[in-house]
Amino acid sequence: MIKIILVEDHVVVRNGIKLLLDSSGEFEIINEAxxxxxxxxxxxxxxxxxxVISDINMPKMDGIQLTKELGEKYPNIHVILLSMLNTADQVIDAFSKGAKGYLVKNVGYQELIFAIKHIAKGGKYVSEELSLLMMNHLATCTNTGNNKKIDHLGLDLTERELEVLQLISDGYTNMEISDNLFLSKRTVEGHRQNLINKLKVRNSAELIKFAAQHNLIQ
Known part of the structure; x- marks a missing residue:
């Protein structure tokens, strides 16, 4: 069982998250704050x-400051931040302070469960909904710097994988990509994992960053 503490100043929201996680049978909520x-x-x-799953906007000590404190005092605790309002700068700041995950509060049940399990194994995760936001930010940064045109680096990407990569960078979820390309959701998930493996990145955010920096997407 993955042990979790919830940090959220709104009791209704905290209870809602707790109910979702309890229903999975894979997590133990050991405390709340x-x-x-x-x-x-x-x-x-x-x-x-x-x-620790924590809201970002809280009184006394917000989620970003909490993440920094936990990184210094309890480095073995993985922090997942939840937010309603998101900017690319806030996401980047969260990860720079040591966050392992960043999710929007309307995240779907399956994505929430996947993110927690992935992070518990040592990975990092950003909501699919934030992919477009991060892509736009990274594209802007790339365009203002040295943006050299290079080839596909011998990565042996298939035409279908490049299509999926473009849609990921455009902010589409796995289900939306499935509908667009007339593929099963499982097949899309397989393409996403193949891209992560081939590009040697850890998650969707790094996948988009790599793709933008190396001109694999428009």
Whole structure:
């Protein structure tokens, strides 16, 4: 069982997340806190979780500051941040402070479960919904720097994989890509994983970054 502590100042939201995670049977919610300061107090004298799922906007200590504190004091705890309002800068700031995951609050059940399990194994994850946001930011950064045109680097990408890569960079979810290309969702997931393996990146955010930097997408 993956041990989790929820940090959220809105009780209704916290209870909703808890209900979802309890229903999976794969996680144990070992404690809850209403803000970062309360969590630090809890951690000082109780069982440590594998993962902390925290809102970003909270009183006293927000999620970004909490992530930084946890990285310094409890580096083995993985932090997943939840937010309603997102900017590319906020996502980048979250990961620079040590976050392992960044999800929008309307994230689907299956994606939430996948993200937690993936992060518990040592990975990183950004909501699919944020892919377009990050792609636009990275494309802007690339265009203002040295943007050399290079080939496909001998990566042996198929035409279908390039189509999937373009749609991922455009912010489409696996299901939307499935509908666009008339493929099963499982096949799309396979293409996404093949791209991650071939480009030697860890998640969708890094996949888009690599693709933008090496002109694999428009």
């Amino acid at each position: 209403k803000d970062g300061l309360e969590l630090l107090t809890i951690l000082s004298d109780s069982t440590k979780p594998d993962i």
